[in-house]
Amino acid sequence: MITGNDAAGLGAIYAGATVCAWYPITPSTSLAEAFERYARRLRVTKDGKRLYGIVQAEDELAAIGVAIGGGWNGARSFTATSGPGISLMSEFLGLSYFAEVPVVLFNIQRGGPSTGMPTRTGQPDILSCAYASHGDTKHVLLFPANPTECFSMGAEAFNLAERLQAPIMVMSDLDIGMNDWITDPLAWDDTKVHDRGKVLSAEQLDSFRETKGRDWGRYQDIDGDAIPYRTLPGTHPTKGAFFTRGTSHDENARYTEDGGVHARVLDRIRRKFDTASKLVPKPEVSVRDKSSRIGLIYFGATRPAVIEGLDLLEREGLKINSLRLKAFPFTSEVKAFCAAHDQIFVVEQNRDAQMRSLLMVEANVPGDKLVAALSYDGTPMTAAFVRGAVLNRLRHDKQAAE
């Protein structure tokens, strides 16, 4: 038995995170506190020196600023927050996106808008996180369903952040984060190495031209995966220095006002999202009936309720296939699932069917296929709700047909 926030804090320890900055806000506070508690136990040398740094910042702007500064300088860095904090962190998320600085952000969602329901759960930040910050931005989101996944995905988020050189948001919520869950034991594979991404050492800088056939430039797409090579401050006396900036820049990190160059860099960063769709965790697909044309998509904490709801329906003779999203961008499996079904329920805990919108816009799923099943009263999802939402809609369709 463990809470999602405890598990996520421990995940950050296992990921090798060393810099944490946060500002207290329910329901995310206990995540940073868990990191510190575990760090005191697992990250102190024999002579009492700490192998981590944690600061309670003056606000969320500073919290993410600290995490971005740490990520820029090559330490695995993160922050944790909830709705109002996401709004404040928005400008910095755009910087991290555009300047391509790795950072991990745990969003323990609660009921919004505004101060909303700080002590109730929800999934209302899907769109504000997917497109956080002004300008053209698009971010990688992970959706853990329980504390076990808060641990594993929490750790994986750091690999993705460094691999993709981008902000990665782990979208937990109050229900997973603060409640004790009976969940699978936390698992760690010692043979899997931490993916530190494309960071050049002094030797690699010296031999870059030789090995890659081209000169290094901070934002050059050398490998065709849209991910450039980065360098850390202090690495080499004469090579690899560059000026990180949120202003428009060319492939060598130089300031530019050339619209063509600006568009070219934006296009490459968008292509990085295609690479991301191949790296993020694949969805959990459950086929109850191969020939069924009815599907259901869900994500996060609603998992037990959805599975139980689908079991109830199956007992009543209705077999519905399901797909649990684990990440945005959507992987090829998501698109295939949507293509294979004519009617797809999208179960989520917000008023505006935000995940349904995202599926329409980002996976090109026709809206008339996607049926919103929405609960946003701040309480955890129930099996009865899932069953009711499906049956009501099918009854309604039947009546309309008659």
Place this chain on the structure above:
Amino acid sequence: MSYITKPVAHHPALKRNTLGLTHRDYEGTMSTLCAGCGHDSITAALIEACFEMDLPAHRIAKISGIGCSSKAPTYFLGRSHGFNSVHGRMPSVTTGANMANRDLVYIGVSGDGDTASIGFGQFCHAVRRKLNMTYIVMNNGCYGLTKGQFSATNDKTSPSKKGEQNPFDAIDLCQTAIQLGAGFVARSFSGDKRQLIPLIKSAISYKGFAFLDVVSPCVTFNNHPTSTKSYDYVRAHNQAIDKLDYVEEKEEITADYEAGTSLAVEMHDGSKLVLHKLNGSHDPRDADAAIMTIRKNAARGQVATGVLYVNEQQQDLHDVLETDDRPLNELPMAELCPGSKALDGINARLR
């Protein structure tokens, strides 16, 4: 405004420091600021200071916010990594960078808008955290980049170029820094290289939060005869309270300093700061007196410059956090990740 590279050919007669580097190795790209902008003089002083201190440029990180002043790091230390972050948030980015690697020299560059308004909170908290950095405000009393609006450091008595009166009292960043516990606080003038260079060197050598407020006239928007941040005004009202000699570790103190009128402060890196008092009584180790000195001079329309305050007990954020002596970003994963065995134990306790 675009990127201009400078030719890198070295004249064989150029002076070299002990690292074999010339001035040119500490320069950046060609400045795109207005000709005569004070910020360019501070840039030149920074280059000179780093050159003379024999600092390996790649071990310096320069971080800034947004503004003409925050653009300045492009124009010095081309061999250093730089980070032009977002408006007013240089302190938080520097905090994270410093937490990640305690071994680099951190030079933060900001403007009076960047620090005294949008970033005032971050500035205060960086001071409180005793961040080991040199924090330079290029202070021109206005928002240069957005075309000259009053900033919060502009004196109430100082109208705009168009003659509009400034309705609000100025924030004095040095007083704020001293009050919040900054370790080293100095004020200078971009037009006084002789004073500025040793101040920059001392600030870099100081372990802890070193703050430099440098009055740096904006020739385009705030250099008119009625401005108190103009070249003419500051030249006429500059009240140096002490004269600073920065003595490097390798040098011996040779001059005979008169007891009672001079003071030597040992820096963390072995260098020394020798201060000669110019107007009698000011003792920079006394925070209350330092604030009084600033206020008394300001009341007479004078700008007190020099080392205003120095805390000989040098302490930084890493001392407070008790972090390892090695940079956190260099720790091997084997030391950071407890592994599956430890996780088995944790799982067992959660059952």
